[in-house]
Amino acid sequence: MPSSFVSPGWWSLPEEYIGPACLTLWILLMATLGFFTGPMKSVSLWYQFLAAAMPILAIMLLWVTCLSDPGMIPPSYTQDPIIEQLEFARAGEDEESHSQSSKEGYSKEPGEHGAWTRTLIRDGAPYTEKYCVTCNIWRPPRSHHCNYCGGCMEKFDHHCGVVGNCIAKNNHRFFASFMVCGQIGCALFLGVIPWQAKQALSSRPDSWQDPKFIWLCFLGLVYAYHVLALMFGTLHCMGVCLDVTTKDLMSKAQQLELLHNIPCLPGARSPCRLIGVWRSLCAPVPSLRTKQFRHFSDSRPLLPLHRMHSSSWYRSNLNV
Ligand SMILES: [Zn+2]
Ligand SMILES: [Zn+2]
Numbered sequence: 001m002p003s004s005f006v007s008p009g010w011w012s013l014p015e016e017y018i019g020p021a022c023l024t025l026w027i028l029l030m031a032t033l034g035f036f037t038g039p040m041k042s043v044s045l046w047y048q049f050l051a052a053a054m055p056i057l058a059i060m061l062l063w064v065t066c067l068s069d070p071g072m073i074p075p076s077y078t079q080d081p082i083i084e085q086l087e088f089a090r091a092g093e094d095e096e097s098h099s100q101s102s103k104e105g106y107s108k109e110p111g112e113h114g115a116w117t118r119t120l121i122r123d124g125a126p127y128t129e130k131y132c133v134t135c136n137i138w139r140p141p142r143s144h145h146c147n148y149c150g151g152c153m154e155k156f157d158h159h160c161g162v163v164g165n166c167i168a169k170n171n172h173r174f175f176a177s178f179m180v181c182g183q184i185g186c187a188l189f190l191g192v193i194p195w196q197a198k199q200a201l202s203s204r205p206d207s208w209q210d211p212k213f214i215w216l217c218f219l220g221l222v223y224a225y226h227v228l229a230l231m232f233g234t235l236h237c238m239g240v241c242l243d244v245t246t247k248d249l250m251s252k253a254q255q256l257e258l259l260h261n262i263p264c265l266p267g268a269r270s271p272c273r274l275i276g277v278w279r280s281l282c283a284p285v286p287s288l289r290t291k292q293f294r295h296f297s298d299s300r301p302l303l304p305l306h307r308m309h310s311s312s313w314y315r316s317n318l319n320v
Contacts, residue, residue, distance in 0.1 A: 016164030034189035054185030061178035071154035071169035075135035170286035179233025190223035
């Protein structure tokens, strides 16, 4: 077979764009079915305009979610020297250094691959940062490393394989809005189907077997499924407004924090924040995500800590 058949051509898409491209086609299909196969006939113009605007908005928000920088914390090529000192102290059982480190608020999580953490004071309250051995940074609370994207993300929610990007601080609002627009669009198409079906039934007594009536029922089921499936977009909207991520709900530390700052009570996560939702939604659009860090872990020079990710390398070197 000639190589041109297997080599990437103009039609090839980067892996992360395949999901959004398929979703775009699916949204267009749903809208086309709604407009050209029955439900939108004889519907007022403003309703049709709304039903057309929602899929367009959904597609725009989908691509903004996919292409924007989710909130990656720039990694460092150099290891924090404190980490190296701590690892040497731990491996060599240098009690003096170790106790000195402990005094500074550094500690290591249990297990051979446990991460280093440090406790700092901000606004009079202590908070803990974790050291990422891949990015060589102390990542702030609520940040997590994404293995797919290869970097630490601020206010990490999850990595969405369908959207092809991390959902984090900068694009969580676009992700939630995309799903809500899709849901409203499907609800608008669904809304006219009972009315159209009733009209079809009243025109002919035997229209139960009419292909048009059966098709309307099938479309109704498809749109109803989408409305229900996209309900979790509404939950994400609530999360954006109340500053709660999916990862917060799964993290024990953040669950404790949430218990002291319950979203339904006055505080940083008060329902009053819902009034100021425009501030979240109208914040500046983030810059395009960069490829610079995408393969960071492949391109950087190897550091001792990355070779072993444990103190065994240090222990063996001390013994030499
Ligand atoms: Zn990282
Ligand atoms: Zn990711």
